[in-house]
Amino acid sequence: MPRYNPSQIEPTWQSYWETNRTFATPDLPSGTKRYVLDMFPYPSGDGLHVGHPEGYTATDIVARFARMRGETVLHPMGFDAFGLPAEEHAIKTGEHPRVQTQRNIDNFTRQLKMLGFSYDWERVISTTDEEYFRWTQWIFLVLYDTWFDSALQKGRPIDELPIPEEVSDQGEDEVAKFRDNHRLAYQADALVNWCPELGTVLANEEVQDGKSERGGYPVKRIPLRQWMLRITDYAERLLEGLDDLDWPVGIKKLQQDWIGRSTGAEVDFYIGAESDYESWKADRKGAGFPSESDDRALRVYTTRPDTLFGATYMVVAPEHPLVESLTTASHRQEVLDYCEKASFKSDRERTDGDRGKTGVFSGSYAVNPVTGNRVPIWIADYVLAGYGTGAIMAVPAHDERDFEFATQFELSVIPVVNPPSDHPKREDILAGQVCFAAQGVAINSGEFDGQSTEEVKIAITEQLTSNGTGCAAVNYKLRDWLFSRQRFWGEPFPILHEVNEEGEYTGVKRAVPVEDLPVKLPELEDFKPHGRPEPPLAKADEDWLYVELDGKRYRRETNTMPQWAGSCWYYLRYIDPSNQQQLIDPAKEKAWMPVDLYVGGAEHAVLHLLYSRFWHKVLFDRGHVTVPEPFNRLVNQGMILGEVEYTGYLDEENNPVTAQEVKRDDEGNRVATDGRIVKPVSMDEADLEKKGETFVLKSDPSIRVDSRAFKMSKSRGNVVNPDDIVQQYGADSLRLYEMFMGPLEATKPWAMTGVGGVRNFLDRVWRMIVDDKADELVLAASVVDEECNESQMRTLHLTIKKVTEDTEAMSFNTAIARMMEFTNFFTREKTRPRSAMKSFVILLSPYAPHIAEELWKLLGGNDSISNQTWPKWEESALVESSVEIPVQINGKVKVKISISPDTPREEMMELALADDRVKALIEGKTIVKQIAVPGRLVNLVVK
RNA sequence: GCCGGAGUGGCGGAAUUGGCAGACGCGCCGGAUUCAAAAUCCGGUGAGGGCAACCUCAUGUGGGUUCGAGUCCCACCUCCGGUACCA
Incomplete structure (x- = not known):
C-alpha cells in the first residue's frame, strides 16, 4: 500500500472526522471568532459542478487555517431548496417536490463530504425544513408589523405609527387601512411580469430582455393583487451601508446602480381651465407644494430643473392615472388604441428592435410654471409608469430621448444651455438641430441666463418651492420587491383573510398567531398550474384553506414566497440552528455576527445580497440583531x-x-x-x-x-463532474487544482492535465516522506531525527512565511507554488529532518487535508492534524549571508555581484565600482548618476 | 451606447506595488535507470543572432514620465462580464 492512494485514505479520514466530531463548533466562541460562510447551493438534480468546490475549497482553507491559529471558527453549510425545478419535476412526474428535493440534498451532502470540507454538519439546514421556514414566516410577520419612519430613517412597530386625526375620525376600518398602507409588507395591484409558460409571476430581477431568466419564456405585464416589500424605504440605508463594507468595488457599484439614486425636483404643470390659472397660482403660493398633486396639476420628476425653460412638451406613461382625464374627445379613440397596444406589449416588444419612439397627442395642454407657455401633453411608452411620477417634462434640446421624439413628431426644440465655446457642434445645438445633454451656461432662461447648470438647478428649485409649484426631490430606480409567487414549492404566507358568511373577503387581514407557526404546505393531489394567475395552494382542502379564530372565519393566503426568502437570513440560523423558542439566541448572535468572510458567485451581486441586507436592516431596527450589516467581507470566486x-x-x-x-x-x-x-x-x-x-x-x-x-454547459458537453475527478485523482487533487488554477476571483479555463500536475505534486510529497518501495506503510529512510542544516532551515522558514502570508491574503495559487518548491528542494536532499516534514505537512493540511492527516500520523503526530498549531517562521532563519545583486549600466543589467544583504548604500557602490567587469564597461565614460538600493541593485548612469 | 474587469512564453499563471520579467505547474526536448516500456529521478526550455564569451529584441498597440516601467500618465485596439429609454 505504500503508494499514495487517495481513494483509500480519503474516506478513512472523512469518517474519522465525523466520528470524532473534529469540526463541531461550540455554541459560543472562546477567544477570537471567525465566521466563514459559503453561499449555500440550490440542490439541483445534476449534483455539484466544479464551480461549487472552488469557493468551498477557498473558505475551507481559510477555516482550517484559522482554527490552527487558535480562532473559533463557524463554517456551516446548508441548502436553498425551494424553487422551480423541483416543482417542474413534480408536475412532470407527480412525485412530491419534497421527495426529489431530499434525494438531491442527499446527493449534494455525499459529494460535499467526499471533498473533505470541514463543515460542522450538525448545523446543516435546508430552507424547506418546516422548522426553518417557521422562522422565515416569522420574519415576514416582523416585516408586516413594521413601518418605516423616514424622519428617523428607521423601521418601527406598526403600533407606533402616528394616525392622523382625519383618519382616526373615520373609524377603525380606516385606521386599519392606513396602517396596511404603511407596513413594509403590503398588498398592491401591481403590474406584474406574468409568465404563462412557468405559470407564475416573476420579479423584475427575474426577467431579462422581456424573457424569464429561467427558461427564457415570454413574459406579459398584467395587473394583479400582490404582496410587496417596501425595500425602497430602505434605499438610502442600503446605499450608505455599502461604504463600510469590504466588498469588491464592482459589486458595490452594481448595487449602487441598482438602487439608482438621483436628485432633482418634482414640478407641477398646471392642467386646469385657463381661466382658473391665476387663482391656482395664488393658492399654491399661499399653501406651498402639496405632498400629493391636486387634480389641476400634472406632476413630473426631473434631474435637470435647470432646463425648465426648454420644456416644450410633456409626456405621460400609457398607464398614468391621468391619461383618461387628459384625453380630449377628438383624440379619445387614438389614445385608447395606443394605450391598449402598449399594455399588451411585453417588455421585450417594448424594448426590442430599433426602439423607435411611438406616442400619441392627448389633445390637452399644460402650463410651464416658469414661462407660462402652453405645452402639449403626449402619451408615449418611452416614459415608464413605475419611475418618478410616471410623467416627464420633455426638454428635447438637452435630452437624447426627448430629442428623438421631438424630431419624429415635429415638436419645438428650445436650447437653454449654452455649450462650451469650443464645442464642435455648437452652432447646430443653438439652432436646435443637435441635442446637447451635458452641462453649460444657461441661455433663453430669463433671469437665470449666464448662470452655470449647477447654479440654475438650485435657483430654479428655490423659486419653484417659494411658488409652491415644485420642490427638490430624490428618486431611486429601485422598486418595491414583488414578493409573492403563484407556486406550490415555496413558503406559505402566514396571513389570513377574513371572510363573511357568504365566503366573501371582508378586506380584513390578520397575521397567523406566532404560536401557530409554521404554516405548513397542504397535501395536494397534483401540482399542475392551471394557466391562470392563481396559486396552486388554492386547490388545497378546505381543512387547510379555512381557519377559525376568535369566532371569525378566515381563508389562508395562497400565494407562496419567492426563492429569495429562505436565503435572506440563513446565515443567522446557522448560529443557532435548532432553537425552537426564537429565531436566534441574542447572546449567540452577538458573539458570532457579522459574517467575517462570505464567498460566492458574482451572479448574486444585486439580488440575494441586496435582499438579505434589507431583511437584516429590518431585523436590526426591530432589535433582533445587533450589527447593521450581515456580510463584512465579500469575495466573488471567478467562473x-x-x-x-x-x-x-x-x-x-x-x-x-x-x-x-x-x-x-x-x-x-x-x-x-x-x-x-x-x-x-x-x-x-x-x-x-x-x-x-x-x-x-x-x-x-x-x-x-x-x-x-x-x-460549461450540458449542451456543449464540456461539463466536468467532481465525482469523476475524485475517483480518478482524489479529492485533495481536486481541491488543490481548483486553487492552483489562478487567482480565486479570476475566470479561468479547466485543464485536465493541470489536475494531473497537482496530483503529481501530491505523489512527490508522499514519496518525500513515505518509503514507497516497502511493503508496509513506513517512513522513508531519509526522514531522520536530526536538526535542519542552514539551507534546509531557510527553505522551511521561507515556506512557512510565504504559505502563511499567501493564505492570509487568499493567494492560494502562490502558496501552493511555494509548497511545490519546498517539495522539490527536499526531494533532492539526502536527509529530511522529521521536524521539517511535520511543519510542512501542517502547512499543506488546509489545502489537502486527507493526505496531510495520513502523513501526520505516519510522522508520529498524535490527534488530528486539524488540532495542531500553525507553525511560525523565524526571521533569523531567512537571512542569507550573501545575496547576488545586479549592477546595471544605464538601466540594463550587465554584471552581478555578491554582497551581504545589509550592505549600506555607499559600500554597495564602492563594491560595484571595484568590480573588474564594471570597470571595463565604464572605461572612458563619465558617471553621471549613481543609484543604489540596499539589498536590491546598483545602477550607474554613464555617458 | 454606458459601466466594470482583463490583455505577460505553446498553455494556466508568478513578479515587496517603480528595481534581475517569465516563480510554480502543464506541455515539449535531452539524459540516467531498464532487455524494453511505464513509473521515477536529473537537466534544459521567451524569440532572434553568434563557434564562443556574449549581443539584440520582448509583458495588446502608439506616445510620455523616470537612472530604471509588466507596474505610473495620455491615446487607441481586442476579449470577457454586467446593463439597457430610470427623465
Missing part, C-alpha cells in the same frame, strides 16, 4: 470555464475557411464574408501552431482557427 477548444471552419466542399472571415448572420448561422455557409469543426492542438496573436493550421498557415474556452 470556471470548460477546456480550451480549437475551432476551425469548413465550407460545404470541406475546404477550410480562415476564422477571421467567419461571421454570424442575422439568424445566427456562421457564414464566410463571401456568403458561403461554413460549419465549425473541433481541431486537435497538435495540428496547430501559433502565428502572431492567433493559431493557424500547421498544414496551411493562412488558415486561422478560433481558440476559446466556453462556459
Whole structure:
C-alpha cells in the first residue's frame, strides 16, 4: 500500500472526522471568532459542478487555517431548496417536490463530504425544513408589523405609527387601512411580469430582455393583487451601508446602480381651465407644494430643473392615472388604441428592435410654471409608469430621448444651455438641430441666463418651492420587491383573510398567531398550474384553506414566497440552528455576527445580497440583531470555464475557411464574408501552431482557427463532474487544482492535465516522506531525527512565511507554488529532518487535508492534524549571508555581484565600482548618476 | 451606447506595488535507470543572432514620465462580464 492512494485514505479520514466530531463548533466562541460562510447551493438534480468546490475549497482553507491559529471558527453549510425545478419535476412526474428535493440534498451532502470540507454538519439546514421556514414566516410577520419612519430613517412597530386625526375620525376600518398602507409588507395591484409558460409571476430581477431568466419564456405585464416589500424605504440605508463594507468595488457599484439614486425636483404643470390659472397660482403660493398633486396639476420628476425653460412638451406613461382625464374627445379613440397596444406589449416588444419612439397627442395642454407657455401633453411608452411620477417634462434640446421624439413628431426644440465655446457642434445645438445633454451656461432662461447648470438647478428649485409649484426631490430606480409567487414549492404566507358568511373577503387581514407557526404546505393531489394567475395552494382542502379564530372565519393566503426568502437570513440560523423558542439566541448572535468572510458567485451581486441586507436592516431596527450589516467581507470566486477548444471552419466542399472571415448572420448561422455557409469543426492542438496573436493550421498557415474556452454547459458537453475527478485523482487533487488554477476571483479555463500536475505534486510529497518501495506503510529512510542544516532551515522558514502570508491574503495559487518548491528542494536532499516534514505537512493540511492527516500520523503526530498549531517562521532563519545583486549600466543589467544583504548604500557602490567587469564597461565614460538600493541593485548612469 | 474587469512564453499563471520579467505547474526536448516500456529521478526550455564569451529584441498597440516601467500618465485596439429609454 505504500503508494499514495487517495481513494483509500480519503474516506478513512472523512469518517474519522465525523466520528470524532473534529469540526463541531461550540455554541459560543472562546477567544477570537471567525465566521466563514459559503453561499449555500440550490440542490439541483445534476449534483455539484466544479464551480461549487472552488469557493468551498477557498473558505475551507481559510477555516482550517484559522482554527490552527487558535480562532473559533463557524463554517456551516446548508441548502436553498425551494424553487422551480423541483416543482417542474413534480408536475412532470407527480412525485412530491419534497421527495426529489431530499434525494438531491442527499446527493449534494455525499459529494460535499467526499471533498473533505470541514463543515460542522450538525448545523446543516435546508430552507424547506418546516422548522426553518417557521422562522422565515416569522420574519415576514416582523416585516408586516413594521413601518418605516423616514424622519428617523428607521423601521418601527406598526403600533407606533402616528394616525392622523382625519383618519382616526373615520373609524377603525380606516385606521386599519392606513396602517396596511404603511407596513413594509403590503398588498398592491401591481403590474406584474406574468409568465404563462412557468405559470407564475416573476420579479423584475427575474426577467431579462422581456424573457424569464429561467427558461427564457415570454413574459406579459398584467395587473394583479400582490404582496410587496417596501425595500425602497430602505434605499438610502442600503446605499450608505455599502461604504463600510469590504466588498469588491464592482459589486458595490452594481448595487449602487441598482438602487439608482438621483436628485432633482418634482414640478407641477398646471392642467386646469385657463381661466382658473391665476387663482391656482395664488393658492399654491399661499399653501406651498402639496405632498400629493391636486387634480389641476400634472406632476413630473426631473434631474435637470435647470432646463425648465426648454420644456416644450410633456409626456405621460400609457398607464398614468391621468391619461383618461387628459384625453380630449377628438383624440379619445387614438389614445385608447395606443394605450391598449402598449399594455399588451411585453417588455421585450417594448424594448426590442430599433426602439423607435411611438406616442400619441392627448389633445390637452399644460402650463410651464416658469414661462407660462402652453405645452402639449403626449402619451408615449418611452416614459415608464413605475419611475418618478410616471410623467416627464420633455426638454428635447438637452435630452437624447426627448430629442428623438421631438424630431419624429415635429415638436419645438428650445436650447437653454449654452455649450462650451469650443464645442464642435455648437452652432447646430443653438439652432436646435443637435441635442446637447451635458452641462453649460444657461441661455433663453430669463433671469437665470449666464448662470452655470449647477447654479440654475438650485435657483430654479428655490423659486419653484417659494411658488409652491415644485420642490427638490430624490428618486431611486429601485422598486418595491414583488414578493409573492403563484407556486406550490415555496413558503406559505402566514396571513389570513377574513371572510363573511357568504365566503366573501371582508378586506380584513390578520397575521397567523406566532404560536401557530409554521404554516405548513397542504397535501395536494397534483401540482399542475392551471394557466391562470392563481396559486396552486388554492386547490388545497378546505381543512387547510379555512381557519377559525376568535369566532371569525378566515381563508389562508395562497400565494407562496419567492426563492429569495429562505436565503435572506440563513446565515443567522446557522448560529443557532435548532432553537425552537426564537429565531436566534441574542447572546449567540452577538458573539458570532457579522459574517467575517462570505464567498460566492458574482451572479448574486444585486439580488440575494441586496435582499438579505434589507431583511437584516429590518431585523436590526426591530432589535433582533445587533450589527447593521450581515456580510463584512465579500469575495466573488471567478467562473470556471470548460477546456480550451480549437475551432476551425469548413465550407460545404470541406475546404477550410480562415476564422477571421467567419461571421454570424442575422439568424445566427456562421457564414464566410463571401456568403458561403461554413460549419465549425473541433481541431486537435497538435495540428496547430501559433502565428502572431492567433493559431493557424500547421498544414496551411493562412488558415486561422478560433481558440476559446466556453462556459460549461450540458449542451456543449464540456461539463466536468467532481465525482469523476475524485475517483480518478482524489479529492485533495481536486481541491488543490481548483486553487492552483489562478487567482480565486479570476475566470479561468479547466485543464485536465493541470489536475494531473497537482496530483503529481501530491505523489512527490508522499514519496518525500513515505518509503514507497516497502511493503508496509513506513517512513522513508531519509526522514531522520536530526536538526535542519542552514539551507534546509531557510527553505522551511521561507515556506512557512510565504504559505502563511499567501493564505492570509487568499493567494492560494502562490502558496501552493511555494509548497511545490519546498517539495522539490527536499526531494533532492539526502536527509529530511522529521521536524521539517511535520511543519510542512501542517502547512499543506488546509489545502489537502486527507493526505496531510495520513502523513501526520505516519510522522508520529498524535490527534488530528486539524488540532495542531500553525507553525511560525523565524526571521533569523531567512537571512542569507550573501545575496547576488545586479549592477546595471544605464538601466540594463550587465554584471552581478555578491554582497551581504545589509550592505549600506555607499559600500554597495564602492563594491560595484571595484568590480573588474564594471570597470571595463565604464572605461572612458563619465558617471553621471549613481543609484543604489540596499539589498536590491546598483545602477550607474554613464555617458 | 454606458459601466466594470482583463490583455505577460505553446498553455494556466508568478513578479515587496517603480528595481534581475517569465516563480510554480502543464506541455515539449535531452539524459540516467531498464532487455524494453511505464513509473521515477536529473537537466534544459521567451524569440532572434553568434563557434564562443556574449549581443539584440520582448509583458495588446502608439506616445510620455523616470537612472530604471509588466507596474505610473495620455491615446487607441481586442476579449470577457454586467446593463439597457430610470427623465
